[in-house]
Amino acid sequence: MTHPHVTALHRYPVKSLAGHPVEQLTIDRSGPQGDRTWMLVLPDGQGLTAREQPELMLIRPELTATGLTIRAADRSDLVVTIPTGPTDIPVKVHSTELLASSAGNGADAWFSEVLGTPLRLVYLGDPDIRPVRPDHAEPDDRVSLADGFPLLLTSTESLDALNDLVAAGRFPDEWPLSMTRFRPNVVVSGMPAAWAEDGWRRIRIGDAIFRTPKGCDRCVMTTVDPDTAARGREPLASLVKHRRWDGKSWFGMNLIPDTPGTQIRLGDQIEILESVPDPDGPPR
Template sequence: MAQLTSIHRFPVKSCRGESVGSAVVEPWGLAGDRRWMVVDDAGAGITAREVNRLVLVHPEITDGGLRITAPDLPALEVPTPDPARQVPVAIWSSTLTAAAAGAEADAWISKALGVAARLVHLDDPTRRPTSPAFSEPGDLVSFADGYPVLLTTEESLAALNDVVLASADTGRDPLPMTRFRPNVVVSGVEPWAEDDWRRIRIGDAVFRAVKGCARCVLTTIDPDSAVREKEPIRSLAKIRRWDGATWFGINLVPDTYDVTIRVGDEFEVLEAVAPGSGPLRPAP
């Protein structure tokens, strides 16, 4: 039986994630996922693409906000900011406002990263719509790159690792799924079958598969050391390259809200297109 094998949320964009046994599905993604972001003095989002050390910052959601840790720094408790303290922020083509975490959090994150930075919280996710090119009016997203939920499959990772290990110059370990920062991982399907999915069900939650996920240099950063290497982009370019990009995983938009998904839930494909029809756009 195809099933959900793991669930991941990333409290702060580009920082280390948490594996959880269950999660509530909200219109803008899994509860607690990417509701915080690090920004520069101008309010532009900072990601691990530019500052690799972000992957070493470990945030944990608490009842009152966040607890964040990083190498060689004491842990810091960050209370959920007052929503009245809004500041302008930008992430990719989105411009909106978010609540400022305050001077203590800003000083801590700046020291952890070695660059001037601030921490902000998206108190109201309805401020950010998804890209209209691959979604519908009213679709929303938190501080995730473009869409609310990212799905990957264990079988596709195994197929990719076959290429990675075969082309390795020296012995190396297979790439872990953490390189790809998915929210949900499923198993019991064929490798790359996700290219053809258009509507899926996980437990009681239904999602639209709206776009393949183009992968960037963030996947080449080891989440445990922040060291950058050539994989998996090198191997993806051999087997998963088109439209000038490399592809792994699919972006989902929830059609069912306020339900809980759990590890072990049944996974079902509700709608699919013929193999080879292309993973980038919904079926016409």
């Protein structure tokens, strides 16, 4: 019998830019080390995402020992060092306000030219300052610059089931969808059935323990092809029809770490510590 196990791990150094696969992740209280600790902001401090500018997904950041190397088509590479200056830039992640550090005028000019709008690149030097939304978390839970939770987990069985729905739906020309559309940190395979993760409440991955406070309600960003930045109708068209509760469409499970300082690796088995059978409704 096949047991659920980790088949892919991903890190996203800059919010909404391309991610990259890794063989292991070190888990801090706010999520994987190096995950979404940088962000592009508009002049008013609001974070810019691929919801508004899909071309962000075509820019490829790579973590280095001193910061980032960032690549875009037909541009010279941008090398950014971790800021040592003050943490005094007011920024917003959706409605959450916090302070970040400037990556410098050179980085701002590079991104502004590439994307055709005035932008600043900022860095969250202390990833433990932003609390997770209190209705699904404990008071000490923290998150980096990710939308709402420290990590996201998806399963290949659920993606296969979703792709079957896409193939039989209104937009079969958009089949098949890749997992990269959903920007997970952890991808698991060997599930007993599609959507089995909906019922998880606590799990162990290798030596790391996580709570699964709620599923992930999906937005228009999933309709962007991460390889071309072209926008389509799927997967939302199929999720709205088949995975719709509380006025939202669901795919994947959010995770909150309970054992910071541990690592998760490719091949780690998933142990289900708490679950509910056959949940009828949104994955919570």
